[in-house]
Amino acid sequence: MRFSYFIAGLALSSSLAGLAHARDQISIVGSSTVYPFATIVAEKFGQTSGFKTPVVESTGTGGGMKLFCGGIGVQYPDITNASRAIKPKEADNCAANGVEFIEIIAGNDGLAFSNSLEAEALNLSVSHIATALAAELPAGGMTNNKDAEYQPNALTTWAEVDQFVTAMGGSKANLPAKPISIMVPPPTSGTRDALGALFVEPGLEVIGLQASEELREDGRVIEMGENDSLIIEKLVADPSMFGVFGYSFLEQNRDKVQASVVNGVELNFENIASYDYPGARPLFFYIKSAHIGVIPGMKDFIEEFVSEKAMGLDGYLFPAGLVPLTDEETASQIAKISDN
Amino acid sequence: MSWPCPYLGVQEAVISNPIKDMSADERLHLISVSLNKRHRKEKQLKLAGLAAITLAIGFLVVLMTNIFSNGYTALLQSEVRIDINVPKAEILGADGAIDIQKSQAFNWNGLVKKSFRAGFPDVKGMSDRRMLNDLVSENAGYELRQAIEKDPSLIDQSSFWVKTSDDVDMLLKGRIKTTLPEKLRRIKDSQLVWINQLEQKNDLRKVFNTAFFTNADSREPESAGILGAIVGSAMVLMITIIIALPLAVMAAIYLEYFAPPGRLTDFIEVNINNLASVPSIVFGLLGLAIFLGFFNMPRSAPLVGGMVLALMTLPTIIIATRASIRAVPTSIRDAALGVGASRMQAALDHVLPLAAPGILTGTIIGIAQALGETAPLIMIGMVAFIVDVPTSVTDPATALPVQIFIWSDSAERAFYERSSLAIMVLLIFLISMNLLAVFLRKRFEKRW
Numbered sequence: 143m144r145f146s147y148f149i150a151g152l153a154l155s156s157s158l159a160g161l162a163h164a165r166d167q168i169s170i171v172g173s174s175t176v177y178p179f180a181t182i183v184a185e186k187f188g189q190t191s192g193f194k195t196p197v198v199e200s201t202g203t204g205g206g207m208k209l210f211c212g213g214i215g216v217q218y219p220d221i222t223n224a225s226r227a228i229k230p231k232e233a234d235n236c237a238a239n240g241v242e243f244i245e246i247i248a249g250n251d252g253l254a255f256s257n258s259l260e261a262e263a264l265n266l267s268v269s270h271i272a273t274a275l276a277a278e279l280p281a282g283g284m285t286n287n288k289d290a291e292y293q294p295n296a297l298t299t300w301a302e303v304d305q306f307v308t309a310m311g312g313s314k315a316n317l318p319a320k321p322i323s324i325m326v327p328p329p330t331s332g333t334r335d336a337l338g339a340l341f342v343e344p345g346l347e348v349i350g351l352q353a354s355e356e357l358r359e360d361g362r363v364i365e366m367g368e369n370d371s372l373i374i375e376k377l378v379a380d381p382s383m384f385g386v387f388g389y390s391f392l393e394q395n396r397d398k399v400q401a402s403v404v405n406g407v408e409l410n411f412e413n414i415a416s417y418d419y420p421g422a423r424p425l426f427f428y429i430k431s432a433h434i435g436v437i438p439g440m441k442d443f444i445e446e447f448v449s450e451k452a453m454g455l456d457g458y459l460f461p462a463g464l465v466p467l468t469d470e471e472t473a474s475q476i477a478k479i480s481d482n
Numbered sequence: 483m484s485w486p487c488p489y490l491g492v493q494e495a496v497i498s499n500p501i502k503d504m505s506a507d508e509r510l511h512l513i514s515v516s517l518n519k520r521h522r523k524e525k526q527l528k529l530a531g532l533a534a535i536t537l538a539i540g541f542l543v544v545l546m547t548n549i550f551s552n553g554y555t556a557l558l559q560s561e562v563r564i565d566i567n568v569p570k571a572e573i574l575g576a577d578g579a580i581d582i583q584k585s586q587a588f589n590w591n592g593l594v595k596k597s598f599r600a601g602f603p604d605v606k607g608m609s610d611r612r613m614l615n616d617l618v619s620e621n622a623g624y625e626l627r628q629a630i631e632k633d634p635s636l637i638d639q640s641s642f643w644v645k646t647s648d649d650v651d652m653l654l655k656g657r658i659k660t661t662l663p664e665k666l667r668r669i670k671d672s673q674l675v676w677i678n679q680l681e682q683k684n685d686l687r688k689v690f691n692t693a694f695f696t697n698a699d700s701r702e703p704e705s706a707g708i709l710g711a712i713v714g715s716a717m718v719l720m721i722t723i724i725i726a727l728p729l730a731v732m733a734a735i736y737l738e739y740f741a742p743p744g745r746l747t748d749f750i751e752v753n754i755n756n757l758a759s760v761p762s763i764v765f766g767l768l769g770l771a772i773f774l775g776f777f778n779m780p781r782s783a784p785l786v787g788g789m790v791l792a793l794m795t796l797p798t799i800i801i802a803t804r805a806s807i808r809a810v811p812t813s814i815r816d817a818a819l820g821v822g823a824s825r826m827q828a829a830l831d832h833v834l835p836l837a838a839p840g841i842l843t844g845t846i847i848g849i850a851q852a853l854g855e856t857a858p859l860i861m862i863g864m865v866a867f868i869v870d871v872p873t874s875v876t877d878p879a880t881a882l883p884v885q886i887f888i889w890s891d892s893a894e895r896a897f898y899e900r901s902s903l904a905i906m907v908l909l910i911f912l913i914s915m916n917l918l919a920v921f922l923r924k925r926f927e928k929r930w
Contacts, residue, residue, distance in 0.1 A: 165780065167870075169781060169782075169863075169878075171863075174891075177867070178701070178892070178893060180867075181867040182701045184867065184869070185700060185701045185702075185869055188869050188870070189621075189624045190586065190624075192586060194870060195868070195869035195870055197781075197782055197863075197866050197867065197878045198866060198867040199782070199863055199865060199866040200865070200866075200867075200888075200891075215778075216780070217774060217778050217780070217781065219781075259666065368891075369890075369891050370891065370893070371890060371891050371892065371893070372891075390893060391893050393893075394668075394893035394894060395893065396665070396666050396667075397658070397659065397666045397667060397668070456612075458620065463893075
């Protein structure tokens with residue numbers, strides 16, 4: 143009877159499911175900002191090493207940490223990318239599941255605060271960005287009294303932001319009387335955490351306000367998915383909007399968008415490398431120690447990633463927008479691996 | 483013989499009829515007015531319907547032209563001719579055949595770039611040389627190596643066509659505006675001069691982009707293809723059909739013919755209908771928790787993808803199967819039972835073959851829906867960068883819509899046209915599946 147075939151098929155597929163499988167390729171998860179670099183290294187590694195090409199997923203830094211710290215074994219990823227350092231809570235979770243890791247800095251990146259090329263380029267301070275984004279300001283930003291009660295941000299135009307920052311003792315930036323509309327990455331993204339840590343908190347502190355990472359929720363700050371291309375498309379379509387994303391996306395789209403000058407520093411590779419640009423930040427990846435030597439090619443892959451031909455100034459990651467580390471920093475990353 | 487009609491009489495007596503009191507002209511006028519009104523309403527409805535369809539078609543045309551105009555250029559790929567002398571000593575073994583170990587260690591990319599630079603002896607200096615290098619694909623060396631390993635006779639050839647970088651490809655396809663200031667362009671002025679020189683020497687050409695159909699994903703747009711995604715999708719759908727079809731048909735037969743009427747059956751029925759409208763991401767979460775978390779199945783595997791999508795399509799197929807079983811007249815089953823067939827024989831041998839076209843149609847539509855699904859696959863790790871074409875259902879793989887999603891999120895401009903072309907391929911698959919469903923229905927449908 144024909145149905146017996148179906149049942150046989152069903153039994154077959156469920157027996158396949160029961161098979162314990164040995165994984166022979168590296169599994170990488172994590173940040174969408176590091177993803178473009180990790181995939182380039184993965185492909186090169188697959189072409190030249192004789193090992194299988196690693197599988198790279200873009201889950202966001204937070205999502206990657208959750209999977210990575212899930213435990214030890216082939217069903218858990220070997221490496222997670224992060225556009226910020228691991229949080230204490232995540233490290234606790236790792237420890238609870240017996241996961242030990244090595245932290246490697248892959249290079250540097252800068253947060254681009256960008257708008258369309260067709261719009262006017264802004265030259266502002268971190269305080270301007272922070273007050274435009276902050277959830278709460280003294281009297282909603284409609285005062286020059288620092289001690290006024292904190293209320294939901296009521297600033298609606300960049301000119302108002304400028305006025306408030308100047309009133310708080312910040313610098314004047316002559317911003318236009320255009321409405322505020324800013325696209326930011328979602329909370330699972332490391333870029334979002336970096337936005338809070340590098341722009342919003344210090345920006346508020348500089349002008350003597352309470353530091354907070356909370357962003358306003360009145361529709362002027364728009365949360366996007368882990369999709370930077372979409373932000374670029376929207377910026378082009380609406381020149382009054384701003385967007386926050388990593389340096390590599392800016393590099394690839396210089397003919398469409400421009401980065402604002404922040405604190406008088408232009409966003410370019412020299413200013414990221416020297417950390418003069420306030421939005422400069424390191425990019426990380428975390429390696430599961432217990433998987434080295436178990437998953438084929440782990441060590442070779444990591445060595446490829448931190449090698450001069452990948453991460454260096456003449457390396458293949460530089461044209462993709464990864465700003466290289468200094469020689470000493472690179473040496474210390476290599477030392478971390480050879481210790482293991 | 484005639485009977486007096488009592489009701490008419492009563493009506494006439496009680497209700498005065500205004501129309502009856504009218505003259506013939508007045509009556510005609512009244513009728514024509516109300517008739518006009520009804521015709522006008524009918525016309526309005528017709529126009530509204532027509533407008534809705536025109537609008538829908540309009541949107542579709544805009545969408546399709548947009549996809550097509552963005553995507554058709556991805557069918558071509560630019561290549562550049564380079565004079566390359568492959569150093570045999572560094573690749574061939576003692577026996578004169580290619581030594582894979584040596585070939586792997588050899589710097590193929592360096593060879594290609596050095597040979598390319600040899601065509602521009604005037605270009606000196608680090609940054610100029612780097613800009614020159616950027617005109618050739620980063621994968622050119624790897625592809626040359628593969629070509630030579632596959633056909634060792636090529637080693638004696640002195641000139642090769644290799645792929646240009648994606649930026650040159652975009653320029654030659656007119657997707658980089660040369661009118662922009664140099665700082666804002668991916669192709670600089672000096673590079674434009676070199677490209678011009680190459681064009682004058684006839685060292686540039688555009689050929690059919692075979693890599694798009696024979697490669698899996700790549701970080702270099704010029705070597706990225708959809709084969710991996712198509713194979714992945716095929717595996718996922720195979721697993722989906724193997725699991726969902728028999729389960730759904732059995733469930734439907736049970737519910738139609740064997741289930742005792744009662745609260746439990748009602749409960750199951752309500753739940754099946756509910757499941758059909760559950761957002762697909764929920765099935766992905768279920769897959770992550772049960773298949774990956776509990777059964778420890780591999781991440782990114784088409785096997786798990788197929789199982790998750792089978793759960794998703796199950797209710798659709800159950801509902802379609804039940805509808806087509808119900809459409810088979812009860813007389814067929816009654817007759818079968820009447821001549822002594824068992825209930826199972828009646829269901830499997832008599833009703834099911836007649837219901838088959840309907841079941842197939844429902845299945846194909848369910849499967850087509852599964853083909854276009856990405857959300858549940860995110861959770862189980864099938865949204866990933868995967869370079870190797872999968873060879874078994876436990877190998878990591880992506881699916882066609884996932885590939886489109888990944889490319890559309892890539893920074894490189896050349897991925898944009900490739901994702902449009904991939905959308906066209908996906909649409910072709912979807913349309914052919916739906917056409918197959920229509921064909922099967924037309925071909926095998928029985929009318930009673």
